[in-house]
Amino acid sequence: MSAIPRLFQLSLLSSLLATFLIPSAAQAAPAYSVQTLGTLGGTSGDVRAINNSGSVVGYSLNSDNISSAYLSRGGTMQSLSPDRATRSFASGINDAGVAAGQVLNGSGESRAVTFDGGRIASLGTLGGRNSFATGINSAGQVSGSADRADGTQAAFRFMPDGRMQDLGSLGGAGSMGTDINASGMVVGRADLASGYHAFLDDGKGMTDLGTLGGNYSEAHRINDSGAVVGSSYLAGDASVHAFVFENGVMNDLSTLGGVNSYSYGINNAGQAVGSSEIAGGKALHAFLYSDGQMFDLNALVGPGFGWTLNYAADINDLGQITAHGCNSLGACRGFLLTLDDGSVAVPEPGTPALMLLGAGLMLLGARRGRRLRAIGRN
Template structure:
């Protein structure tokens, strides 16, 4: 029993020391990409490429992993922007149509990009998708203005309404199906809402706070802007944790991780319950990072940066287990092996 307790205490020891910076290894996945990308829990990266084709510049959405690349295609135009992907490889965004004068929301799945249309206006865009295939986005409507929508393969596109006014806007969709957005009241005031199961709830007005998204457990995260100070502070609601003070604008959140920019918009930053670190503090190489835009539950990060050879583009950062973790694991396994040998020895003695 004493040995078992010692092993448990030994295994718990690294937790107390987790305030030290984690270590990461950066890998350039693609040059010529734009800033802005997402990463799912399988480690697949969605990014947007800026490329010169047929005498003109185009944008294209691309899936990347180390050693592989998949172009998502187009709805006929030359400007395609991917916004988010889920763990099943479904991606959403917008693409111009042939002629380039209008753009429609798309859903990409099983190798096919599908036009999901609009709600009466010319343009639309899909901004979020969860693992159940629930898509959130925004569309122009007939007569002017725009509305937030939800889309499923079975039910198509549908207007989620407003708070009594003319317009609404979807920001994000969580894994539980909660929708975060903004909508106008009858007086024309824009207010934050949460939408679930057909009901839009007025979540109030949060002054200078701009909400950016929903976390994996329906956390709401955003930034409070201080115009007179020229800075932003992280705001996070419905959360069991928050990183130490210093995060400015958050861009993405996973289980135990949040990424964004430091206060004063100065440095791409990773936050955990144990600390806050700039990407150049945690990278084992010689990189300069301009943005971190995605994080998954394994702690993998995706952003935009340049290495010492001045090659710039979409960068995947993989966490490196601490040497102490290996040492503690090895010591713990050794103690357990010793305990098993002693147990066997005791059993042989008793049976003799």
């Protein structure tokens, strides 16, 4: 779904089995089976988005050590790049399997594109040299960013009739679009006179979503009901926290015990995924945020996995999660996490993460900025 929350026409099939915190008992938490997405022949791969059919897009190094956009479906990864020597990236996918991303030419210029079957369509620019696409909905509307003729960058909404709409800014020089939902709402970040803020553009203008107290925030994804996830600095601009913006309020998701966290994806049930530092250091672990609680996904994939999931990029309406992980040898891969029928035990209460999701739950459901880190996503 890409949290590229476009289409989501699948209805949620599940209902939540309510559970209550019993101080003396272990609780059941969601358990996931893990599928390795592999690479296109190189040493590493990355993930960006997933649709409701479980198709995943991202980019991978090929055997020539060149980044290539890919589509992974049913356990098979295929390159979307026009040839082995062309650098390309995929960042969004809709439920029809059409992906959105970027292709770079030999002179270093880039173009926002869509990948549809074997066809690659360039979306152009706003008069400048470069553009890149980040999200696509079921209507074929695309979000992204493009250079203007004066060299500044603007978030855009690309329409199926070929129009690329400049979405402006919040008073500063430019903006960057990161996702689009089924209604055509675009989110991203926009410059102010000082700093930058997360924005939402509903087609009538750009709305400043504010921050968690600092001078910087960035929206990453939006679902079909308009809930937005992203990251924001706290007061003093010394730490960053993941947020969900909903009903006019930016809610701090906190962390897995560390200082910083970042949220990258959201589904139509309001579940969010991302990355958080854990207690005792700067190590990053992928998280699932559901029903008011943040869970370390590394604790939900079972022992013997052998990889550390350092960020989760997206979650679809069936609860499938696409995440990125690395092993002790430094190899990195994308992974697809799918809910198991069973559950795993969580230790006795003692941390907020133990107010878990209940046992039969089918779930409640290239450029990141100057100071706001987009860990592992470049």
